[in-house]
Amino acid sequence: MNMHAPADYMQQQFYSGGRRLAARLYLTRTPARAVAVLNGATGVPQSYYAAFAQWLAETQNIICMTFDYRDFGASARRDLKTSDATMADWGVHDQQAARDHLSQMFPNLPLWVIGHSLGGLMLAFQRDLDRVDRVITVASGPVNLSDHPFPYRLTALAFWFIVGPLATWLTGYMPGKRLRFGEDIPAGVYWQWRRWCSNRGAFMSDMGDPLPLPDLGGLKAPLKLVAIADDALVPPRCVWRMMEFHQRARKSQLTVVPADYGLDRIGHIAPFASRNRAIWPQLIA
Numbered sequence: 001m002n003m004h005a006p007a008d009y010m011q012q013q014f015y016s017g018g019r020r021l022a023a024r025l026y027l028t029r030t031p032a033r034a035v036a037v038l039n040g041a042t043g044v045p046q047s048y049y050a051a052f053a054q055w056l057a058e059t060q061n062i063i064c065m066t067f068d069y070r071d072f073g074a075s076a077r078r079d080l081k082t083s084d085a086t087m088a089d090w091g092v093h094d095q096q097a098a099r100d101h102l103s104q105m106f107p108n109l110p111l112w113v114i115g116h117s118l119g120g121l122m123l124a125f126q127r128d129l130d131r132v133d134r135v136i137t138v139a140s141g142p143v144n145l146s147d148h149p150f151p152y153r154l155t156a157l158a159f160w161f162i163v164g165p166l167a168t169w170l171t172g173y174m175p176g177k178r179l180r181f182g183e184d185i186p187a188g189v190y191w192q193w194r195r196w197c198s199n200r201g202a203f204m205s206d207m208g209d210p211l212p213l214p215d216l217g218g219l220k221a222p223l224k225l226v227a228i229a230d231d232a233l234v235p236p237r238c239v240w241r242m243m244e245f246h247q248r249a250r251k252s253q254l255t256v257v258p259a260d261y262g263l264d265r266i267g268h269i270a271p272f273a274s275r276n277r278a279i280w281p282q283l284i285a
Helices: 046-060 087-105 152-161 163-171 187-197 202-206 236-245 274-284
Strands: 009-016 019-026 034-039 062-067 111-116 134-138 222-228 250-256
Touching: 009 046, 009 062, 009 087, 019 046, 019 087, 034 046, 034 087, 046 062, 046 274, 062 087, 087 111, 087 187, 134 274, 152 163, 152 187, 163 187, 187 202, 222 236, 236 250, 250 274
Parallel strands: 034 062, 034 111, 111 134, 134 222, 222 250
Antiparallel strands: 009 019, 019 062
16 A cells, blocks of 8 residues: 555445445555544544544544444445444444454554544443554543533433434434434434433443443553533533543543634534634644
């Protein structure tokens, strides 16, 4: 592979549980100092992270791979109504497969994991955490309805108990585009996501089956937890809960305040949006 190619992406694919997943590999112009897999948030296509991934390759000399979860985005291979994908499939198995694929491609480079929301939430349920050299999670943590501030809590109530369940039951998938809740996602992902976010135990009830038991001491690398001050979906106090799942990691915390960067707002989804690139150096510092 030509490591001096322009910092653009090349198409990749790998398999997770027999499902072919689509990925993009953003290459550096000079020899890379690390490789990073970027695990996206629920219902956010990998194309959304393109500007950040290219910035990482061009300015930080870090090869970055983005990908779409099974039955979603560029990895969609069938009618969404027939999908049997779950949140555990996305957050455990697909993320594991992506990390394994990247580490096999570049076995001699330090391996980073950058996780946005769901992208960082499930790391403790994965294997071979001792092979990870650095983790950065952004707006990632277990959350329930009581954590949301008003008025967003009312929106969440409608999404989990009124509009979301009804629309998913009628269509056979969660029609996020139609409801203005993001992209369409498989019904199984929505129902498990709903269960985790609508009770105080979050995903605790799924531990053992269908989730594997977490490896609380598996990650020993530096772990940076980044919270966004104006995030109503996963407020900072929820982000800090992630520390309980990585007891042996060398942990650090950062709260990003939009005004500190001359920004009016950032929120949950937008840390990786091009308009907020002012915060990117601090995310990986």
